[in-house]
Amino acid sequence: MANSLQIILNGLSIGSVYGIFALGYTLVFSILGMINFAHGAMFAVGAYLTYALLGGRFGFNGLLAHGQLPFSLPFFWALLVSGLLTGCLGVAIEGVAFRPLRKRQADSLLTVVSSLGVAVALTSFIQYLVGAEIYTYPDRLYGDLPATIALGEVTLRTAQLVIFLVSIFLVALLTYWIQYTFMGKAMQAVAENPITASLLGIPGDRMIMVTFFISSFLAAVAGTLVASSVSITGPQFGMIFGLKGLAVIVLGGLGSVPGAVLAGFLIGIAEAMVPSQLSGFRDAIAFGILFMTLLIRPQGLMGRKIIEKV
Numbered sequence: 001m002a003n004s005l006q007i008i009l010n011g012l013s014i015g016s017v018y019g020i021f022a023l024g025y026t027l028v029f030s031i032l033g034m035i036n037f038a039h040g041a042m043f044a045v046g047a048y049l050t051y052a053l054l055g056g057r058f059g060f061n062g063l064l065a066h067g068q069l070p071f072s073l074p075f076f077w078a079l080l081v082s083g084l085l086t087g088c089l090g091v092a093i094e095g096v097a098f099r100p101l102r103k104r105q106a107d108s109l110l111t112v113v114s115s116l117g118v119a120v121a122l123t124s125f126i127q128y129l130v131g132a133e134i135y136t137y138p139d140r141l142y143g144d145l146p147a148t149i150a151l152g153e154v155t156l157r158t159a160q161l162v163i164f165l166v167s168i169f170l171v172a173l174l175t176y177w178i179q180y181t182f183m184g185k186a187m188q189a190v191a192e193n194p195i196t197a198s199l200l201g202i203p204g205d206r207m208i209m210v211t212f213f214i215s216s217f218l219a220a221v222a223g224t225l226v227a228s229s230v231s232i233t234g235p236q237f238g239m240i241f242g243l244k245g246l247a248v249i250v251l252g253g254l255g256s257v258p259g260a261v262l263a264g265f266l267i268g269i270a271e272a273m274v275p276s277q278l279s280g281f282r283d284a285i286a287f288g289i290l291f292m293t294l295l296i297r298p299q300g301l302m303g304r305k306i307i308e309k310v
Contacts, residue, residue, distance in 0.1 A: 006154050007272045013160035013229075015268020016167030021222035021241060022248035022260040023174065024215035030255040031191040031211050034108055037115040038093060039219050040242020041122035046086045046220020047227040047237060048126060051135050053078035061131025075141040079166075079224050083217040090216025091209050093118055098212075099205070119242075127235040135232040159229040166225060170218065171261055178257065187211060191255075240283060247286040251293050253303025262301060 021043065028036045055072025058064045073081065097114045142158055149156045178184040189197040190207045198204050223238060248267060252259025270289055271282045293301065 008269060009154060009156055010160065011269030011272035012265060013164050013268070014271065015265040016164050016171075017222050017225050017264070018241075018244060018248050018268055019261040019264030020167045020170050020218050022245045022252070022264055023171070023257060024218040024222075025245050025249045026252075026255060026257055026260045027211050027215050029249065031187060031208060032098075032102075032111075034111050035115070035246065036215070037112065037242065038097075038118040038122065039215065039245065040238035041119045041126075042086055042090060042216045042219035043223035043226075043238030043241050044126060044232070044235060045089065045122065045223070045238075046082050046216075047223035047232050048130060048135075049082035049085055049220065050075075050078045050224040051137060051227065051232060053081055054138055054141075056135060056138065058130045058135075059133035061133055062127065062129050064129050065131070074143075075228070079221060082224055083220040086220035087213040087217040090212040090219075093216075094209060094212040099208075119239075123235045123239070130235075132234045134234065135227075137228050137231070141228055157229075163225045163229060166221065170221065174214070174218075175257065183207075183210065244283070244286045247290045251286075251290050251300055253300030256300065256302040259300055259302030266301075 021039075024039050024042075025035065028034065028039070052058075052069055053073045054075065055068060057066065057068040060066060072078075097118050098111060101111050101114060142162060145158050147158055149158060149161060178188065186197070186202045187207050187210065189200065189202055190204050194204050197207075219238075222241070226241070227237075244267070248263045249260050251267070252261070252263030267286045267289060270285050274282050274285060
């Protein structure tokens with residue numbers, strides 16, 4: 001019983017990160033109908049920015065060799081500032097790489113290619129700046145909190161608890177914002193029908209900028225939370241999570257916010273159930289579950305079935 005509970009807690013922790021990361025994909029897909037492949041690179045950007053803001057020192061392989069900021073921030077402030085900076089970067093990327101194509105009504109495939117180009121460029125730029133070393137966040141990120149917390153027979157790392165609580169808070173906040181605020185409803189209107197929304201006076205371009213900001217902010221937070229639990233494994237850090245995030249949104253149902261969260265939890269728990277002897281197969285779990293689900297329910301767990309008009 002205790003072992004099962006431990007597996008569930010471990011799965012909920014990593015699954016909550018998958019959920020908030022996939023939400024960034026979901027928001028952009030809902031409003032633009034496109035998959036932003038640069039989302040994984042933003043995941044890495046957020047992790048590196050937080051590392052720098054924590055006072056981390058970079059290695060000897062990049063332009064910033066042996067460099068560090070002259071100040072350091074507490075973890076949660078570093079997390080917030082990193083998310084805001086990455087959100088601003090996401091807005092800039094939207095203006096440079098996506099908006100010109102949208103104004104020209106270019107084929108959606110060109111937008112996908114553009115996002116891939118941004119992902120490759122960002123990854124290469126990160127490697128140029130900081131090299132390809134593994135970076136680990138400083139010890140005692142959470143002040144005087146103990147490294148582990150005992151819950152009866154179950155042991156939970158403080159990092160796992162922080163990951164889960166931050167993720168749940170962001171999901172709840174985003175859900176409230178989308179459902180109950182004017183800007184959230186305006187975003188839904190643009191996602192539903194941009195032409196009608198513009199006729200009603202809703203600025204579509206501004207809503208798209210807000211969407212990219214929130215999406216990039218979520219990616220940065222997810223990247224920081226994962227890096228705080230393990231480490232930054234290099235500039236390609238966000239790529240595997242980017243692919244897994246795609247699996248999550250397809251499994252949950254394209255464009256479905258509750259579906260992305262549910263799918264994130266399911267994949268997280270499924271990965272936690274893999275024994276340590278087979279840990280090398282954990283990354284295959286997400287795509288195995290995705291494949292089986294699409295055979296049974298192609299629209300995903302909470303996606304709407306597409307009705308073709310004859």
